[in-house]
Amino acid sequence: MLTYLKWGFRIFLILLVGGFLHYTLPQHDIVRITNAYNRLTTVGANWLFYASPDTGTAEGTETRDIRFIDAVFADGSVIVYRNEDTGWVWPPYFKYDSSNLQAEAQNSKSSAAAPEWVSVTHYGWRFPFMSIYPNAVNITPVSGPDDTSVPWINIIVLTTLAFLALMIRRMWLQFRERAIDPVLADAGEAWDSVDAKADAARAKARGVFGRIGAWFNTWRSPPRR
Amino acid sequence: MGGIIRLVVFGFLALSVVYLIVTVYARSVRRENLEKEFDAGGIEGSRDAFIAEGMARYRHSLRKKLLLGVYLVPMAVVAITIYLVNYQ
Known part of the structure; x- marks a missing residue:
């Protein structure tokens, strides 16, 4: 019985730490951007997965204007990123140029006929059930959908x-x-x-x-x- | 603005804690090495005097290295991150 508890606890700890790292460390997606816009969004119980509010707000839910970037993968599946400034404390990306990033995303919009592939650096999870979106950090144009890159930051951090x-x-x-x-x-x-x-x-x-x-x-x- | 101040204050506090802990650890390891070196034999004088002198000499070099490593390195990392994220 005790061995089960011990191993169960260890596995839970590994999942917790691994999940936290998977959420916070940057990842790269090769996508084609289709749209960049902002939309009033209500942040409620999923507040943990959004940037902290700029001003003090009432408890419960709050509605904010959040920038989004729509994109599509090479295989046709879609993804939606949000584009928010991170705070100065966590996660430690020190991102404050989301307006510029939105402009870059607008500039990189392309159609399926003449695709323009970009590599989006992001962190976070896309989990539609909880309405949470990964946060796009950087957009870099790449040559094609088969481009690969070595995750240097992840290697250094780990x-x-x-x-x-x-x-x-x-x-x-x-x-x-x-x-x-x-x-x-x-x-x-x-x-x-x-x-x-x-x-x-x-x-x-x-x-x-x-x-x-x-x-x-x-x-x-x-x-x- | 408040965000930056919070980062600086909490960062300084956290790094100071790290500085203390690393100081204790480094001095403990150095003391143990000095003891082993004396016990290996061939050094004249009292054991306590040898260890005290070695620790006093170590203090200066350790402080320089530690201040650089514990305070400067994270600041440089933050600066590089800000550049890479915002000014691509």
């Missing part, structure tokens, strides 16, 4: 995270070796000496008179350590 995890583990081990273990060893020795004293006292208090004498002795001040 390598740095792995390095940090390793360093934290080493710091913890060093701390345990230098600070905690010696104290525990001392505590162990202290307990052993208390045990030895108790055994010596018990040995002295044998027999009826031994026990009475031992009790009288407790009225005296305790022996110095």
Whole structure:
């Protein structure tokens, strides 16, 4: 039972961290942009997947003017991105040029007859059920729908995270070796000496008179350590 | 404007915490290495004096390296990110 719990917890943790990284790290899509517009959108229970509001708003739902970019993949499936500024704190993209990006998207609109393929750098998930959209960060023209690119940022970020995890583990081990273990060893020795004293006292208090004498002795001040 | 201020304040606090932790770790490792070096033999003088002198010398070089690494590197990363995201 406990093994199931342990493994279940570990798998849950891996899914959580993996999902968080998959949402936050940038990805590239090769698409053809079909439309760029903005639309009043109500942000309610899915507020977590939108940028934080610019001004303080009432609780519950709020309606905002959000820029969207429609695009279509080479195989015909469609996707809709939103184009919002990120805050200055999270996610750490420091994006504040969404107006410019919208203009670039307008400029890259093309039809199926004369397609213009672009690579959209984005983060986030398109999950229609919750009305959440990935946030487009950059648009770069590419030569064709078969273009591939190496995800440099993802490689750097994941390598740095792995390095940090390793360093934290080493710091913890060093701390345990230098600070905690010696104290525990001392505590162990202290307990052993208390045990030895108790055994010596018990040995002295044998027999009826031994026990009475031992009790009288407790009225005296305790022996110095 | 408030966003930038929040980033700077929280960033400075978080980096200061990182600085403290890394200082403790680096000094602990250095002290352990000094102890091992003395115990290996062949060094004259008292153990405590040797370790104290080694730690005092280490303090200067560590501070420089740490200030650079812990404060400058994240600032450079943020600056590069801002450039790559906004000025393509």
